[in-house]
Amino acid sequence: MPEYRRVLLDGAALQTVRDGDELVAGDGRRVAVRSARHLPPVVPTKVIAVHLNHRSRVEEFGIPLPGTPTYFHKPVSALNSHGGAVVRPEGCAWLNYEGEVAIVIGRTARNIPPSLAGDYIAGYTIANDFGLHDFRDTDAGSMLRVKGSDTLCPIGPGLVTDWDFRGKRLRTRVNGKVVQDGSTDEMTWDMHYLVADIARTITLCPGDVLLSGTPANSRPVRPGDVVEVEVEGLGRLTNHVVTGPTPVRSDVGAQPTESEEVRSTALGGDWEFRGIRPPRR
CATH class of the missing domain: 2.30.30 (SH3 type barrels.)
Incomplete structure:
Protein backbone atom coordinates (compact mmCIF):
# COMPACT_ATOMS: atom_id res chain seq x y z
CA MET A 1 0.00 0.00 0.00
CA PRO A 40 0.53 16.83 8.79
CA PRO A 41 0.27 14.54 5.75
CA VAL A 42 -2.44 16.68 4.12
CA VAL A 43 -3.52 20.33 4.11
CA PRO A 44 -7.28 20.33 4.72
CA THR A 45 -9.75 23.18 4.40
CA LYS A 46 -11.68 21.66 7.31
CA VAL A 47 -11.57 18.89 9.90
CA ILE A 48 -14.90 17.33 10.91
CA ALA A 49 -15.29 14.74 13.67
CA VAL A 50 -18.11 12.41 14.66
CA HIS A 51 -19.10 12.45 18.33
CA LEU A 52 -19.92 8.82 19.18
CA ASN A 53 -19.43 5.89 16.81
CA HIS A 54 -17.58 2.99 18.49
CA ARG A 55 -19.95 0.74 20.42
CA SER A 56 -17.51 0.33 23.33
CA ARG A 57 -17.48 4.09 23.84
CA VAL A 58 -21.26 4.27 23.79
CA GLU A 59 -21.50 1.45 26.33
CA GLU A 60 -18.89 3.15 28.52
CA PHE A 61 -20.97 6.30 28.79
CA GLY A 62 -24.19 4.34 29.21
CA ILE A 63 -26.23 6.62 26.99
CA PRO A 64 -28.35 5.77 23.95
CA LEU A 65 -26.74 6.31 20.57
CA PRO A 66 -28.65 8.68 18.28
CA GLY A 67 -30.25 7.20 15.19
CA THR A 68 -27.81 9.11 13.01
CA PRO A 69 -24.31 10.56 13.59
CA THR A 70 -23.69 13.98 15.11
CA TYR A 71 -20.55 15.99 14.44
CA PHE A 72 -18.30 18.83 15.57
CA HIS A 73 -15.64 20.92 13.87
CA LYS A 74 -11.93 21.22 14.67
CA PRO A 75 -10.32 24.34 13.16
CA VAL A 76 -7.31 23.73 10.95
CA SER A 77 -5.23 25.81 13.39
CA ALA A 78 -5.49 22.79 15.74
CA LEU A 79 -3.52 20.60 13.31
CA ASN A 80 -0.41 18.89 14.64
CA SER A 81 1.92 16.23 13.28
CA HIS A 82 3.70 13.00 14.11
CA GLY A 83 6.32 13.80 16.74
CA GLY A 84 4.69 17.10 17.65
CA ALA A 85 4.07 18.46 21.14
CA VAL A 86 0.48 18.63 22.38
CA VAL A 87 0.09 21.65 24.65
CA ARG A 88 -1.95 21.48 27.85
CA PRO A 89 -2.40 25.14 28.84
CA GLU A 90 -1.13 26.18 32.25
CA GLY A 91 -4.03 25.96 34.71
CA CYS A 92 -5.80 23.14 32.84
CA ALA A 93 -5.89 19.52 34.03
CA TRP A 94 -8.30 17.53 31.88
CA LEU A 95 -6.58 16.82 28.57
CA ASN A 96 -7.75 13.50 27.09
CA TYR A 97 -6.39 11.38 24.23
CA GLU A 98 -8.72 9.78 21.67
CA GLY A 99 -7.13 7.47 19.11
CA GLU A 100 -8.98 7.41 15.79
CA VAL A 101 -8.84 6.65 12.09
CA ALA A 102 -8.94 9.75 9.88
CA ILE A 103 -10.53 9.75 6.43
CA VAL A 104 -8.87 11.96 3.82
CA ILE A 105 -10.92 13.25 0.90
CA GLY A 106 -9.39 12.94 -2.56
CA ARG A 107 -12.05 14.45 -4.85
CA THR A 108 -14.61 17.18 -4.37
CA ALA A 109 -17.64 15.46 -2.85
CA ARG A 110 -21.19 16.82 -2.70
CA ASN A 111 -24.50 14.96 -2.53
CA ILE A 112 -23.10 11.48 -3.16
CA PRO A 113 -24.58 8.12 -2.08
CA PRO A 114 -22.72 5.91 0.41
CA SER A 115 -22.24 3.32 -2.33
CA LEU A 116 -19.99 5.75 -4.24
CA ALA A 117 -18.28 7.47 -1.28
CA GLY A 118 -15.19 5.28 -1.53
CA ASP A 119 -14.43 6.82 -4.93
CA TYR A 120 -14.02 10.20 -3.23
CA ILE A 121 -11.60 9.03 -0.52
CA ALA A 122 -7.87 9.53 -1.17
CA GLY A 123 -6.83 7.34 1.73
CA TYR A 124 -6.55 7.17 5.48
CA THR A 125 -4.27 8.32 8.26
CA ILE A 126 -4.22 8.22 12.07
CA ALA A 127 -5.56 10.94 14.33
CA ASN A 128 -5.51 11.69 18.02
CA ASP A 129 -8.62 13.75 18.74
CA PHE A 130 -7.36 15.37 21.95
CA GLY A 131 -9.95 17.09 24.12
CA LEU A 132 -9.39 19.84 26.67
CA HIS A 133 -12.35 19.08 28.90
CA ASP A 134 -11.66 22.00 31.23
CA PHE A 135 -13.83 24.00 28.79
CA ARG A 136 -16.65 21.48 28.52
CA ASP A 137 -18.96 23.48 30.80
CA THR A 138 -18.95 26.42 28.40
CA ASP A 139 -18.33 24.78 25.01
CA ALA A 140 -20.21 21.47 25.31
CA GLY A 141 -22.48 22.39 22.41
CA SER A 142 -19.83 23.47 19.92
CA MET A 143 -16.78 21.68 21.40
CA LEU A 144 -14.79 24.59 19.95
CA ARG A 145 -12.16 25.04 22.66
CA VAL A 146 -12.57 21.50 24.00
CA LYS A 147 -11.50 19.94 20.71
CA GLY A 148 -10.25 22.91 18.69
CA SER A 149 -7.53 24.49 20.80
CA ASP A 150 -4.07 24.74 19.26
CA THR A 151 -2.12 21.47 18.80
CA LEU A 152 -5.12 19.23 19.66
CA CYS A 153 -5.38 17.55 16.25
CA PRO A 154 -2.29 15.46 15.51
CA ILE A 155 -2.62 13.45 12.29
CA GLY A 156 -0.13 11.20 10.52
CA PRO A 157 2.46 10.04 10.10
CA GLY A 158 1.42 9.37 6.50
CA LEU A 159 -1.47 9.08 4.08
CA VAL A 160 -2.02 5.45 3.11
CA THR A 161 -3.95 4.68 -0.07
CA ASP A 162 -5.65 1.40 -1.03
CA TRP A 163 -6.27 0.59 2.64
CA ASP A 164 -9.35 -1.44 3.52
CA PHE A 165 -10.82 -0.05 6.73
CA ARG A 166 -12.69 -3.22 7.63
CA GLY A 167 -11.53 -5.36 10.54
CA LYS A 168 -8.58 -3.20 11.53
CA ARG A 169 -7.27 -2.99 15.09
CA LEU A 170 -6.75 0.36 16.80
CA ARG A 171 -4.62 0.74 19.93
CA THR A 172 -3.60 3.76 21.99
CA ARG A 173 -0.64 3.62 24.37
CA VAL A 174 0.43 6.05 27.08
CA ASN A 175 4.07 5.68 28.08
CA GLY A 176 4.08 2.24 26.47
CA LYS A 177 0.96 0.92 28.21
CA VAL A 178 -2.09 -0.01 26.12
CA VAL A 179 -5.01 2.16 27.23
CA GLN A 180 -7.39 1.79 24.25
CA ASP A 181 -7.89 -1.38 22.24
CA GLY A 182 -10.64 -1.42 19.64
CA SER A 183 -11.52 -2.31 16.08
CA THR A 184 -13.06 -0.55 13.12
CA ASP A 185 -15.66 -3.33 13.13
CA GLU A 186 -17.26 -1.81 16.24
CA MET A 187 -18.08 1.40 14.39
CA THR A 188 -21.82 1.93 14.04
CA TRP A 189 -21.37 4.00 10.88
CA ASP A 190 -18.52 3.13 8.52
CA MET A 191 -16.22 5.47 6.59
CA HIS A 192 -18.38 5.59 3.47
CA TYR A 193 -21.51 6.44 5.46
CA LEU A 194 -19.77 9.31 7.26
CA VAL A 195 -18.47 10.85 4.03
CA ALA A 196 -21.85 10.63 2.30
CA ASP A 197 -23.67 12.00 5.35
CA ILE A 198 -21.50 15.13 5.66
CA ALA A 199 -21.43 15.70 1.89
CA ARG A 200 -25.22 16.04 1.77
CA THR A 201 -24.96 19.69 2.82
CA ILE A 202 -21.22 20.45 3.12
CA THR A 203 -18.89 20.29 0.13
CA LEU A 204 -15.86 18.18 0.96
CA CYS A 205 -12.67 19.30 -0.77
CA PRO A 206 -9.49 17.37 -1.57
CA GLY A 207 -7.41 17.09 1.60
CA ASP A 208 -10.33 17.53 3.99
CA VAL A 209 -10.26 15.24 7.02
CA LEU A 210 -13.06 13.38 8.78
CA LEU A 211 -12.38 11.77 12.17
CA SER A 212 -14.32 8.54 12.57
CA GLY A 213 -14.63 8.14 16.36
CA THR A 214 -12.71 6.58 19.24
CA PRO A 215 -13.09 3.36 21.28
CA ALA A 216 -13.67 3.29 25.04
CA ASN A 217 -11.21 4.44 27.69
CA SER A 218 -10.28 7.99 26.74
CA ARG A 219 -8.58 9.33 29.85
CA PRO A 220 -6.54 12.39 30.94
CA VAL A 221 -2.82 12.66 30.26
CA ARG A 222 -0.32 15.10 31.70
CA PRO A 223 2.88 16.88 30.68
CA GLY A 224 5.70 14.42 30.11
CA ASP A 225 3.43 11.64 28.84
CA VAL A 226 4.05 10.07 25.44
CA VAL A 227 0.89 9.06 23.59
CA GLU A 228 0.97 6.64 20.64
CA VAL A 229 -1.93 5.65 18.41
CA GLU A 230 -1.36 2.55 16.30
CA VAL A 231 -3.74 1.40 13.57
CA GLU A 232 -3.22 -1.83 11.69
CA GLY A 233 -1.88 -0.96 8.24
CA LEU A 234 -1.55 2.78 8.93
CA GLY A 235 1.43 2.82 11.27
CA ARG A 236 1.88 4.68 14.53
CA LEU A 237 1.27 8.33 15.43
CA THR A 238 3.40 9.53 18.36
CA ASN A 239 3.08 12.75 20.35
CA HIS A 240 4.18 14.07 23.72
CA VAL A 241 2.35 16.37 26.13
CA VAL A 242 3.84 19.63 27.38
CA THR A 243 2.63 22.47 29.56
CA GLY A 244 1.85 25.78 27.90
CA PRO A 245 4.21 28.62 28.88
CA THR A 246 1.44 30.87 30.19
CA PRO A 247 -1.94 30.36 31.90
CA VAL A 248 -5.20 30.85 30.03
CA ARG A 249 -5.96 34.57 30.30
CA SER A 250 -8.21 35.33 33.25
CA ASP A 251 -9.28 38.81 32.18
CA VAL A 252 -11.59 37.63 29.40
CA GLY A 253 -13.99 34.77 28.71
CA ALA A 254 -15.03 31.65 30.59
CA GLN A 255 -12.34 30.04 32.71
CA PRO A 256 -11.31 26.37 32.97
CA THR A 257 -13.49 24.43 35.42
CA GLU A 258 -13.45 21.13 37.29
CA SER A 259 -17.16 20.52 37.59
CA GLU A 260 -18.95 17.19 37.85
CA GLU A 261 -19.59 17.36 34.11
CA VAL A 262 -15.91 17.88 33.37
CA ARG A 263 -14.72 15.09 35.66
CA SER A 264 -17.29 12.52 34.62
CA THR A 265 -16.68 13.09 30.91
CA ALA A 266 -12.89 13.08 31.18
CA LEU A 267 -12.91 9.92 33.27
CA GLY A 268 -15.28 7.90 31.15
CA GLY A 269 -18.78 8.44 32.50
CA ASP A 270 -20.76 9.41 35.54
CA TRP A 271 -19.71 6.55 37.81
CA GLU A 272 -17.02 5.48 40.30
CA PHE A 273 -14.47 8.11 39.22
CA ARG A 274 -16.71 10.82 40.58
CA GLY A 275 -14.76 13.30 42.64
CA ILE A 276 -11.28 11.96 41.76
CA ARG A 277 -8.76 14.48 40.51
CA PRO A 278 -6.09 13.55 37.95
CA PRO A 279 -2.41 13.68 38.92
CA ARG A 280 -0.67 16.95 38.12
CA ARG A 281 2.88 18.07 37.44
Whole structure:
Protein backbone atom coordinates (compact mmCIF):
# COMPACT_ATOMS: atom_id res chain seq x y z
CA MET A 1 0.00 0.00 0.00
CA PRO A 2 1.55 3.35 -1.01
CA GLU A 3 2.23 5.75 1.88
CA TYR A 4 2.80 9.46 1.39
CA ARG A 5 4.29 11.75 4.03
CA ARG A 6 4.78 15.50 4.13
CA VAL A 7 8.05 16.53 5.74
CA LEU A 8 10.15 19.63 6.23
CA LEU A 9 13.32 18.99 4.22
CA ASP A 10 16.04 21.63 3.97
CA GLY A 11 13.51 24.32 4.89
CA ALA A 12 10.82 23.30 2.37
CA ALA A 13 7.56 21.43 2.89
CA LEU A 14 7.68 18.43 0.54
CA GLN A 15 5.55 15.40 -0.15
CA THR A 16 7.52 12.18 -0.05
CA VAL A 17 6.74 8.53 -0.64
CA ARG A 18 7.91 5.90 1.80
CA ASP A 19 10.48 3.40 0.57
CA GLY A 20 11.24 1.04 3.44
CA ASP A 21 13.03 3.00 6.15
CA GLU A 22 13.45 6.07 3.95
CA LEU A 23 11.25 8.84 2.54
CA VAL A 24 11.89 9.85 -1.07
CA ALA A 25 11.11 13.35 -2.37
CA GLY A 26 10.11 14.05 -5.95
CA ASP A 27 13.61 15.29 -6.80
CA GLY A 28 15.20 12.09 -5.52
CA ARG A 29 16.42 13.33 -2.14
CA ARG A 30 16.08 10.80 0.66
CA VAL A 31 15.66 11.15 4.39
CA ALA A 32 15.45 8.44 7.05
CA VAL A 33 11.97 7.96 8.47
CA ARG A 34 13.32 8.12 12.02
CA SER A 35 15.03 11.47 11.53
CA ALA A 36 12.44 13.15 9.29
CA ARG A 37 10.68 16.25 10.59
CA HIS A 38 7.07 15.41 9.90
CA LEU A 39 4.24 17.73 8.92
CA PRO A 40 0.53 16.83 8.79
CA PRO A 41 0.27 14.54 5.75
CA VAL A 42 -2.44 16.68 4.12
CA VAL A 43 -3.52 20.33 4.11
CA PRO A 44 -7.28 20.33 4.72
CA THR A 45 -9.75 23.18 4.40
CA LYS A 46 -11.68 21.66 7.31
CA VAL A 47 -11.57 18.89 9.90
CA ILE A 48 -14.90 17.33 10.91
CA ALA A 49 -15.29 14.74 13.67
CA VAL A 50 -18.11 12.41 14.66
CA HIS A 51 -19.10 12.45 18.33
CA LEU A 52 -19.92 8.82 19.18
CA ASN A 53 -19.43 5.89 16.81
CA HIS A 54 -17.58 2.99 18.49
CA ARG A 55 -19.95 0.74 20.42
CA SER A 56 -17.51 0.33 23.33
CA ARG A 57 -17.48 4.09 23.84
CA VAL A 58 -21.26 4.27 23.79
CA GLU A 59 -21.50 1.45 26.33
CA GLU A 60 -18.89 3.15 28.52
CA PHE A 61 -20.97 6.30 28.79
CA GLY A 62 -24.19 4.34 29.21
CA ILE A 63 -26.23 6.62 26.99
CA PRO A 64 -28.35 5.77 23.95
CA LEU A 65 -26.74 6.31 20.57
CA PRO A 66 -28.65 8.68 18.28
CA GLY A 67 -30.25 7.20 15.19
CA THR A 68 -27.81 9.11 13.01
CA PRO A 69 -24.31 10.56 13.59
CA THR A 70 -23.69 13.98 15.11
CA TYR A 71 -20.55 15.99 14.44
CA PHE A 72 -18.30 18.83 15.57
CA HIS A 73 -15.64 20.92 13.87
CA LYS A 74 -11.93 21.22 14.67
CA PRO A 75 -10.32 24.34 13.16
CA VAL A 76 -7.31 23.73 10.95
CA SER A 77 -5.23 25.81 13.39
CA ALA A 78 -5.49 22.79 15.74
CA LEU A 79 -3.52 20.60 13.31
CA ASN A 80 -0.41 18.89 14.64
CA SER A 81 1.92 16.23 13.28
CA HIS A 82 3.70 13.00 14.11
CA GLY A 83 6.32 13.80 16.74
CA GLY A 84 4.69 17.10 17.65
CA ALA A 85 4.07 18.46 21.14
CA VAL A 86 0.48 18.63 22.38
CA VAL A 87 0.09 21.65 24.65
CA ARG A 88 -1.95 21.48 27.85
CA PRO A 89 -2.40 25.14 28.84
CA GLU A 90 -1.13 26.18 32.25
CA GLY A 91 -4.03 25.96 34.71
CA CYS A 92 -5.80 23.14 32.84
CA ALA A 93 -5.89 19.52 34.03
CA TRP A 94 -8.30 17.53 31.88
CA LEU A 95 -6.58 16.82 28.57
CA ASN A 96 -7.75 13.50 27.09
CA TYR A 97 -6.39 11.38 24.23
CA GLU A 98 -8.72 9.78 21.67
CA GLY A 99 -7.13 7.47 19.11
CA GLU A 100 -8.98 7.41 15.79
CA VAL A 101 -8.84 6.65 12.09
CA ALA A 102 -8.94 9.75 9.88
CA ILE A 103 -10.53 9.75 6.43
CA VAL A 104 -8.87 11.96 3.82
CA ILE A 105 -10.92 13.25 0.90
CA GLY A 106 -9.39 12.94 -2.56
CA ARG A 107 -12.05 14.45 -4.85
CA THR A 108 -14.61 17.18 -4.37
CA ALA A 109 -17.64 15.46 -2.85
CA ARG A 110 -21.19 16.82 -2.70
CA ASN A 111 -24.50 14.96 -2.53
CA ILE A 112 -23.10 11.48 -3.16
CA PRO A 113 -24.58 8.12 -2.08
CA PRO A 114 -22.72 5.91 0.41
CA SER A 115 -22.24 3.32 -2.33
CA LEU A 116 -19.99 5.75 -4.24
CA ALA A 117 -18.28 7.47 -1.28
CA GLY A 118 -15.19 5.28 -1.53
CA ASP A 119 -14.43 6.82 -4.93
CA TYR A 120 -14.02 10.20 -3.23
CA ILE A 121 -11.60 9.03 -0.52
CA ALA A 122 -7.87 9.53 -1.17
CA GLY A 123 -6.83 7.34 1.73
CA TYR A 124 -6.55 7.17 5.48
CA THR A 125 -4.27 8.32 8.26
CA ILE A 126 -4.22 8.22 12.07
CA ALA A 127 -5.56 10.94 14.33
CA ASN A 128 -5.51 11.69 18.02
CA ASP A 129 -8.62 13.75 18.74
CA PHE A 130 -7.36 15.37 21.95
CA GLY A 131 -9.95 17.09 24.12
CA LEU A 132 -9.39 19.84 26.67
CA HIS A 133 -12.35 19.08 28.90
CA ASP A 134 -11.66 22.00 31.23
CA PHE A 135 -13.83 24.00 28.79
CA ARG A 136 -16.65 21.48 28.52
CA ASP A 137 -18.96 23.48 30.80
CA THR A 138 -18.95 26.42 28.40
CA ASP A 139 -18.33 24.78 25.01
CA ALA A 140 -20.21 21.47 25.31
CA GLY A 141 -22.48 22.39 22.41
CA SER A 142 -19.83 23.47 19.92
CA MET A 143 -16.78 21.68 21.40
CA LEU A 144 -14.79 24.59 19.95
CA ARG A 145 -12.16 25.04 22.66
CA VAL A 146 -12.57 21.50 24.00
CA LYS A 147 -11.50 19.94 20.71
CA GLY A 148 -10.25 22.91 18.69
CA SER A 149 -7.53 24.49 20.80
CA ASP A 150 -4.07 24.74 19.26
CA THR A 151 -2.12 21.47 18.80
CA LEU A 152 -5.12 19.23 19.66
CA CYS A 153 -5.38 17.55 16.25
CA PRO A 154 -2.29 15.46 15.51
CA ILE A 155 -2.62 13.45 12.29
CA GLY A 156 -0.13 11.20 10.52
CA PRO A 157 2.46 10.04 10.10
CA GLY A 158 1.42 9.37 6.50
CA LEU A 159 -1.47 9.08 4.08
CA VAL A 160 -2.02 5.45 3.11
CA THR A 161 -3.95 4.68 -0.07
CA ASP A 162 -5.65 1.40 -1.03
CA TRP A 163 -6.27 0.59 2.64
CA ASP A 164 -9.35 -1.44 3.52
CA PHE A 165 -10.82 -0.05 6.73
CA ARG A 166 -12.69 -3.22 7.63
CA GLY A 167 -11.53 -5.36 10.54
CA LYS A 168 -8.58 -3.20 11.53
CA ARG A 169 -7.27 -2.99 15.09
CA LEU A 170 -6.75 0.36 16.80
CA ARG A 171 -4.62 0.74 19.93
CA THR A 172 -3.60 3.76 21.99
CA ARG A 173 -0.64 3.62 24.37
CA VAL A 174 0.43 6.05 27.08
CA ASN A 175 4.07 5.68 28.08
CA GLY A 176 4.08 2.24 26.47
CA LYS A 177 0.96 0.92 28.21
CA VAL A 178 -2.09 -0.01 26.12
CA VAL A 179 -5.01 2.16 27.23
CA GLN A 180 -7.39 1.79 24.25
CA ASP A 181 -7.89 -1.38 22.24
CA GLY A 182 -10.64 -1.42 19.64
CA SER A 183 -11.52 -2.31 16.08
CA THR A 184 -13.06 -0.55 13.12
CA ASP A 185 -15.66 -3.33 13.13
CA GLU A 186 -17.26 -1.81 16.24
CA MET A 187 -18.08 1.40 14.39
CA THR A 188 -21.82 1.93 14.04
CA TRP A 189 -21.37 4.00 10.88
CA ASP A 190 -18.52 3.13 8.52
CA MET A 191 -16.22 5.47 6.59
CA HIS A 192 -18.38 5.59 3.47
CA TYR A 193 -21.51 6.44 5.46
CA LEU A 194 -19.77 9.31 7.26
CA VAL A 195 -18.47 10.85 4.03
CA ALA A 196 -21.85 10.63 2.30
CA ASP A 197 -23.67 12.00 5.35
CA ILE A 198 -21.50 15.13 5.66
CA ALA A 199 -21.43 15.70 1.89
CA ARG A 200 -25.22 16.04 1.77
CA THR A 201 -24.96 19.69 2.82
CA ILE A 202 -21.22 20.45 3.12
CA THR A 203 -18.89 20.29 0.13
CA LEU A 204 -15.86 18.18 0.96
CA CYS A 205 -12.67 19.30 -0.77
CA PRO A 206 -9.49 17.37 -1.57
CA GLY A 207 -7.41 17.09 1.60
CA ASP A 208 -10.33 17.53 3.99
CA VAL A 209 -10.26 15.24 7.02
CA LEU A 210 -13.06 13.38 8.78
CA LEU A 211 -12.38 11.77 12.17
CA SER A 212 -14.32 8.54 12.57
CA GLY A 213 -14.63 8.14 16.36
CA THR A 214 -12.71 6.58 19.24
CA PRO A 215 -13.09 3.36 21.28
CA ALA A 216 -13.67 3.29 25.04
CA ASN A 217 -11.21 4.44 27.69
CA SER A 218 -10.28 7.99 26.74
CA ARG A 219 -8.58 9.33 29.85
CA PRO A 220 -6.54 12.39 30.94
CA VAL A 221 -2.82 12.66 30.26
CA ARG A 222 -0.32 15.10 31.70
CA PRO A 223 2.88 16.88 30.68
CA GLY A 224 5.70 14.42 30.11
CA ASP A 225 3.43 11.64 28.84
CA VAL A 226 4.05 10.07 25.44
CA VAL A 227 0.89 9.06 23.59
CA GLU A 228 0.97 6.64 20.64
CA VAL A 229 -1.93 5.65 18.41
CA GLU A 230 -1.36 2.55 16.30
CA VAL A 231 -3.74 1.40 13.57
CA GLU A 232 -3.22 -1.83 11.69
CA GLY A 233 -1.88 -0.96 8.24
CA LEU A 234 -1.55 2.78 8.93
CA GLY A 235 1.43 2.82 11.27
CA ARG A 236 1.88 4.68 14.53
CA LEU A 237 1.27 8.33 15.43
CA THR A 238 3.40 9.53 18.36
CA ASN A 239 3.08 12.75 20.35
CA HIS A 240 4.18 14.07 23.72
CA VAL A 241 2.35 16.37 26.13
CA VAL A 242 3.84 19.63 27.38
CA THR A 243 2.63 22.47 29.56
CA GLY A 244 1.85 25.78 27.90
CA PRO A 245 4.21 28.62 28.88
CA THR A 246 1.44 30.87 30.19
CA PRO A 247 -1.94 30.36 31.90
CA VAL A 248 -5.20 30.85 30.03
CA ARG A 249 -5.96 34.57 30.30
CA SER A 250 -8.21 35.33 33.25
CA ASP A 251 -9.28 38.81 32.18
CA VAL A 252 -11.59 37.63 29.40
CA GLY A 253 -13.99 34.77 28.71
CA ALA A 254 -15.03 31.65 30.59
CA GLN A 255 -12.34 30.04 32.71
CA PRO A 256 -11.31 26.37 32.97
CA THR A 257 -13.49 24.43 35.42
CA GLU A 258 -13.45 21.13 37.29
CA SER A 259 -17.16 20.52 37.59
CA GLU A 260 -18.95 17.19 37.85
CA GLU A 261 -19.59 17.36 34.11
CA VAL A 262 -15.91 17.88 33.37
CA ARG A 263 -14.72 15.09 35.66
CA SER A 264 -17.29 12.52 34.62
CA THR A 265 -16.68 13.09 30.91
CA ALA A 266 -12.89 13.08 31.18
CA LEU A 267 -12.91 9.92 33.27
CA GLY A 268 -15.28 7.90 31.15
CA GLY A 269 -18.78 8.44 32.50
CA ASP A 270 -20.76 9.41 35.54
CA TRP A 271 -19.71 6.55 37.81
CA GLU A 272 -17.02 5.48 40.30
CA PHE A 273 -14.47 8.11 39.22
CA ARG A 274 -16.71 10.82 40.58
CA GLY A 275 -14.76 13.30 42.64
CA ILE A 276 -11.28 11.96 41.76
CA ARG A 277 -8.76 14.48 40.51
CA PRO A 278 -6.09 13.55 37.95
CA PRO A 279 -2.41 13.68 38.92
CA ARG A 280 -0.67 16.95 38.12
CA ARG A 281 2.88 18.07 37.44
